[in-house]
Amino acid sequence: MKVTLHIWRQSKKSTKADFAQDGKMVAYELEHVSADMSFLEMLDVLNEQLTKKGEDPVAFDHDCREGVCGSCGVVIDGVPHGPERGTTTCQLHMRSFRDGASIYVEPWRAAAFPVLKDLVVDRSAFDRVVQSGAFVSVNTGAPQDANAIPVPKADADRAFDAATCIGCGACVAACKNASAMLFVGAKVSHFLHLPQGRVEREQRARRLVAAMDAEGFGNCTNQYECEAVCPKEIPVRVIAEMNREFVRSKLVEEPPSTKRVGGDG
Amino acid sequence: MSWLFDFWRSSIGGKVTMAVTGVLLFGFVVAHLLGNLQLLAGPDAINAYAKWLHDRGALLWVARGGLLVVFLLHVATAVRLSRANKQARPVPYASEATVQATFASRSMVFSGLTLLVFVVYHLLHFTFGVTNPGDFARKGNGAGGFDVHAMVTHSFSVPAIAVVYAAAQIVLFLHLRHGLRSFAQTLGLCHRRYTPIVERLATVLAALIAAGNAFLALSVLAGIVKVAQ
Incomplete structure (x- = not known):
């Protein structure tokens, strides 16, 4: 499948005042996306292509990619972690999107969570x-009997x-x-x-x-x-x-x- | 008393203030509608009720003062919380989406401000008699009281006024619906059995209030209530 990604790109950490100016939405066309890829694997593919072209890859947080660590998370089409309920971004798969979809990817937006770079925020x-x-x-000391x-x-x-x-x-x-x-x-x-x-x-x-x-x-x-x-x-x-x-x-x-x-x- | 101010300044203290003042204002709106429904019983009933209210003297002023304090507290707290909420998200999403928030919940600031404007107009209209059309404003009924029946029926025989009052009830419905649902949650009641009942009851009560008020506003045009001579 083929998707058009609109991703928030920001190179430096947000300063408290007017951080709308710190970055902008950039569009990327991505072809040959497998429906079985996770959302983060799709971003990995994009980053490989960006790296090959000598561009700065998109920064995003991730760790276990099993839905248990809480590291990952981006706002996808206005919904944190994307369209599937009860699912982290790493457990979201591209089959949840239609072929040719335009997908908006943004960082968590909150004054208390300043953006560090692209999709990474300081939590x-x-x-x-x-x-x-x-x-x-x-x-702390010797553990008590569990019961x-x-x-x-x-x-x-x-x-x-x-x-x-x-x-x-x-x-x-x-x-x-x-x-x-x-x-x-x-x-x-x-x-x-x-x-x-x-x-x-x-x-x-x-x-x-x-x-x-x-x-x-x-x-x-x-x-x-x-x-x-x-x-x-x-x-x-x-x-x-x-x-x-x-x-x-x-x-x-x-x-x-x-x-x-x-x-x- | 600084502990009380600190409580109000806290996020949850502000929410609790909104809930408690909100439910008190709801109580007023209920009493207001029940009193006004006497319009259907004819000029004597509503005018006697108005005279009875005015004869409470000092008690009436205590009630008015209390109502004003509650109202101002509700508005002031709403302003403080809304400003904090805006500051908490300085940069909006390029792609906004709503999953399950109701329209009523998303329009509380809009419906609240609209009601504020409406209440000011309503007071200028009936209480202070500034915007009354014609010469019936604050006209006595010869028995030492105001001729409320004449004021109301003359006003609502003007289509523009009746429609403004009826339209305001749609806004009141939205505001009360979300306010009444939120009241229980804010004060800590969230229960698998009772919350669905509270939410349904909130919709029904808000609809009854709005429908009752709108019915009275349109009753003269509909010919249900006759204009006083």
Whole structure:
């Protein structure tokens, strides 16, 4: 098959202000594309041709190419990870496109994800959110017996629904407001349903939301585009859980203790 | 009180503010429609209701003040969140696509601004009597109250006014539909059994409100309500 690719080309890292001028859409004709190629293999073929011609190959993120690592991800015809539901870009195949198709390929667009080069964006905002509280503070040491803390199956399933997040950032890219609430909600929900995670639930909700807000992500307006493109099909239930946890954490939060005030001696 | 301001400044605090003020405004819209439906019961019913409201005195001003605060909070928070949302995506996609977001959800800023303009017009029209056609504005009914029936029926006998009011109801329907659905999700209710019910109920309630208001706006032209002499 034959396709026309319109790809965002950008040679240098985006500066915060007006980064629409940092790059432009460039069209490439690509012939002899096999329908069995993955989308990234198709880009590999394009890059080989560009390299042979002495041009700069298209930069894109990828690692496992098995749909589990969360490295890959581009916006294809306006939809992060392309037209197939519950699929990462590396697991998308050219049979999902018709012969002669014009395909628009763009990087995740968000102020919190500055473009580094072509289709590669800096997602370290996610790392900083995770570092703020998406963990359980326990001393490391000899592992406990796996069955020492019983977890009901239904709770484990709910936690695992959220824990399947691979941190690819498609939710942010799909959201009309570039909000990260599906990602952050997944972190909240991941720990909320497990006894180990519930100990720090208040400070986790407060810290994660504060870190998310500090990165300059937008705000959820309940349009659920995130859920539609998530390669792990994480439900928007996790956003409702985050909302609930944040409000709860704010309600129970006490001001810092001053001597002889309050009942804590 | 800085903790309360910090809560409002946070992303989720802003969403919660939108949901709570939104549902309060919905409550007002329901009461407003129920009161106005008395137009169908004739001049005496609606004028007596208007007099009863005015006779509440201080209580009426407390209610008006509260409503104004809630309204301004809803608008101010919407402005803050919308600006932040715009800043969060400074560069748009060359190829835009929508997978499952509803039209109502994507037009909340547009429908909200349209309603804001409509509310200002509506207040200038009936409350302040600035844009009333003819000389019936704020005319007494001889019993110490306003002749609401005359004001309303004269206004809605003008096709342009009736059509503007009816058209505004389409915008109100869209705004309420997404607002009511979002209310539950924002306050943390998302459930496989209840969410589909909430979403259907949101559509039905929004449609009932809009249809009721539009019916009243068009009732004079349709000859259901007679123009006061």
